[in-house]
Structures are given as C-alpha cells and as structure tokens.
Amino acid sequence: MSEVKGKVLKHDQQTRMMHWVHLVCFTILGLTGIAFYWDINIISNIFGGPANASLVHRWAGVLFAAGPAIYILLNFERFSKFIDTITNFTRNDIGWLKTMGGYVPFIKAEHIPPQDKYNAGQKILGGLIITGCLLIILTGFPMWLWRHTLPAVFLSACYSIHFWTALIMILLVGGHFFLAAIHPRSRVEFASMMMDGYVDAEFTAHHNESWFNELQKVE
Amino acid sequence: MGIFKEKEGFTRRQFLKGSAILAVTVVVTGVFAKFGVDIYKASDDYIAERAQGLYTLDESMAIRRSHKNPEIAQIYQEFLSPGGVNPVSEKAHHLLHTRYGKDIPALIEELEHHDENHAA
Numbered sequence: 617m618s619e620v621k622g623k624v625l626k627h628d629q630q631t632r633m634m635h636w637v638h639l640v641c642f643t644i645l646g647l648t649g650i651a652f653y654w655d656i657n658i659i660s661n662i663f664g665g666p667a668n669a670s671l672v673h674r675w676a677g678v679l680f681a682a683g684p685a686i687y688i689l690l691n692f693e694r695f696s697k698f699i700d701t702i703t704n705f706t707r708n709d710i711g712w713l714k715t716m717g718g719y720v721p722f723i724k725a726e727h728i729p730p731q732d733k734y735n736a737g738q739k740i741l742g743g744l745i746i747t748g749c750l751l752i753i754l755t756g757f758p759m760w761l762w763r764h765t766l767p768a769v770f771l772s773a774c775y776s777i778h779f780w781t782a783l784i785m786i787l788l789v790g791g792h793f794f795l796a797a798i799h800p801r802s803r804v805e806f807a808s809m810m811m812d813g814y815v816d817a818e819f820t821a822h823h824n825e826s827w828f829n830e831l832q833k834v835e
Numbered sequence: 836m837g838i839f840k841e842k843e844g845f846t847r848r849q850f851l852k853g854s855a856i857l858a859v860t861v862v863v864t865g866v867f868a869k870f871g872v873d874i875y876k877a878s879d880d881y882i883a884e885r886a887q888g889l890y891t892l893d894e895s896m897a898i899r900r901s902h903k904n905p906e907i908a909q910i911y912q913e914f915l916s917p918g919g920v921n922p923v924s925e926k927a928h929h930l931l932h933t934r935y936g937k938d939i940p941a942l943i944e945e946l947e948h949h950d951e952n953h954a955a
Contacts, residue, residue: 622837688857693845696853700845703852750860754867762871767878770871822949831839 622817626733626808628770631694634687635809641680646786649674653779664744681753701733701743708826709736719795719802730825741792748785749760 627635648669651659660669688695711729713736718725734742751787755774797806802823808815821828845853898904908920915931916924929949934942 620837622839624839625841629948692853693849696849697841699856700849700852702852711916717906737943750863756863758871765875767872767874817837820839828839832842833837834840 620817620821620828622816622833623819624820624828625813626815626820627813628756628809629813630691630696632809632811632813634683637679637683641683642677642785642789645673645680646782648676649782665825677753677756677760680749681757684749688807698742702739704732705736706732706738708732709739713776719799731827733824733827736824737795745785745789748781748788751781752785755781 647659648663650656651663651669652673654668655666657666660666662667663672667709674703708729711727712731715725716723717731717735717737719737727741732739734797755778759774761773764769795802796809797803804815804819817828820831888952893899898913901907902920902922911920911922911924912918915921915927929946
C-alpha cells in the first residue's frame with residue numbers, strides 16, 4: 617500500500633466551498649463574539665466599533681446557518697455519506713482511540729488499525745461540530761429576533777448555552793486547525809480541504825486504509 | 836499517476852442516516868421552539884394575572900389618583916410650590932425628578948449648589 621502513486625479526490629468543490637464559508641463565518645463570529653462578550657474594543661474596532669461588531673455577528677450567523685443548509689439541500693448524497701461515516705464506529709475506531717492514532721506522545725501506538733475516510737478522532741469531532749452548530753444557531757436567533765418578547769429566563773438560558781457552546785467550539789476548532797494544518801503527520805489534509813481537494817494516494821493508503829480500499833481508479 | 840475517487844451513488848443505509856439526522860434536527864428545533872413558546876405563554880399569563888391583581892388592588896383603594904390625594908396637594912401647597920399646587924415647580928423638579936446610576940454624583944453636586952445659591 618505504501619508504494620501507491622497518484623492522487624485521491626477527498627473533498628469535492630462544493631464541500632470545500634461550504635468549508636470555506638463556514639471557516640470565514642466562524643472566525644468572524646468568534647472574534648466579534650469575544651469582542652463584545654468581554655468588551656475588547658481592539659477587536660470590535662476592526663469591525664467598526666461594538667455596534668457594528670454586533671451587526672456583523674448577526675449577519676455572519678445567518679451565513680453560518682445558511683451555508684450548511686444550502687450545501688445539504690444541494691448535496692444530500694454527500695451529506696448522507698458523511699453522516700454515515702462519522703456515525704459508523706467499528707473495532708478499528710476503538711483501536712484508534714486506544715492509541716489516539718499515535719498523536720499523543722505518551723501513549724504507545726505500535727499498531728494503528730486501518731481507518732475510514734475520517735479517523736475516529738475526526739468522526740467524534742464531526743459529531744461535536746454538528747451538535748455545537750445546531751445549539752449555537754438555535755440559541756442565537758431568539759437572542760436576536762425575539763429578545764424583546766421572550767421571557768428573561770428563556771433568553772438567559774439561550775445566552776448561557778450560546779456562550780459555553782461557542783467556547784467549546786473555539787477550542788475544538790483550534791485543535792482541528794492544529795492537527796489539520798500544523799501537525800507534521802497530518803498537515804497535508806489542509807491543502808486538500810482548503811485548495812484543490814486532492815490528497816496523495818500514498819498518504820491516504822496509509823492514514824485511511826479502509827476507505828482507500830473502497831475507492832475506484834478513474835484515470 | 837492515478838486518480839482515485841469515491842464511487843457514485845449512495846446506499847440505503849447512508850440515505851436513511853442522512854435523513855434521520857435531518858429529521859432529528861427538525862425535531863430538536865421543534866422541541867426547542869415549543870419550549871420557547873410555552874415559556875412565552877406562561878410568562879404572558881403571569882403578566883396578565885399580575886396586572887389583574889394590581890388593578891384589583893387599585894380598585895379597592897380610596898384614593899386612586901396621585902393628583903387627587905389631599906396629602907400630596909398639601910405637600911405642594913406648603914413646601915414644593917407654596918401657595919398653590921404646581922407639579923413642575925423648580926423645587927419639585929430638583930427634589931422629585933431624580934437621576935440614577937452614573938448621574939448620581941452630578942445630581943448631588945447640583946443639589947448642593949442649589950442649596951448654596953438659595954442660602955445666599
């Protein structure tokens with residue numbers, strides 16, 4: 617497997633576009649949210665002051681919700697495959713979790729079981745990101761649209777859920793960025809999602825062996 | 836150099852899982868919305884009952900309008916606007932139209948100056 621030559625199309629154009637939209641929105645939402653939650657004017661001034669930062673936060677939130685919704689409607693097949701992959705936990709995934717894929721220095725990883733299109737860690741991350749996005753979107757819109765009519769106790773719950781979910785999401789995305797863009801063992805994934813969608817076949821055959829065995833050679 | 840791709844099409848299991856996630860999203864959204872609507876209604880009912888309680892209490896009062904209260908009228912006649920009932924007299928403005936929060940130090944200073952000016 618290690619001598620396989622060629623490229624694997626891992627992420628198609630619309631998936632990459634949706635990921636870019638979500639990345640830009642998430643960054644803006646995170647920055648503006650931090651800015652007006654902790655009253656950090658240096659950040660909110662980038663967006664034209666606290667009032668504008670709040671406005672940018674809301675409309676970035678609309679894009680944050682609309683991006684994946686449009687993607688799912690136009691790419692239901694791809695979405696279904698993604699959901700199937702991240703919800704399909706096998707013994708190989710348990711094996712990956714036991715060794716943490718060899719990413720954690722003090723955990724011995726002599727044999728890492730073959731992985732799917734996404735390894736066990738990525739599968740868990742995918743589930744957490746979807747849940748987090750849903751919570752953030754569901755609590756965000758009442759705070760904006762019905763803040764004058766909803767009872768304080770409901771809005772207060774929305775604020776707490778929104779804040780804590782956002783904080784956890786920022787930490788998760790930080791970890792995701794580190795492993796996908798900086799860590800020497802996996803940073804080739806960055807160019808795949810952010811640029812042309814391709815990964816080296818050799819890398820895929822090693823990191824995503826189970827998935828690679830199901831692929832078809834088209835050229 | 837070879838190019839590898841996923842096979843086209845999706846299985847029944849993949850379709851069902853994708854649909855199930857969408858269905859769960861709709862249900863969670865619905866439950867959350869129902870929760871919000873219920874709290875809104877409960878809050879609205881409470882406000883209506885509280886308002887009704889205040890109206891009921893008000894109806895049982897002998898004096899129901901502040902400007903018809905003889906004690907208030909007396910305070911105006913004897914202190915706030917001597918000789919008559921003038922709710923916007925200068926003294927009434929300074930003593931009754933108060934401020935709050937960050938404006939309190941400025942109000943205290945203004946009252947002190949007011950007293951000094953009147954004493955002089």
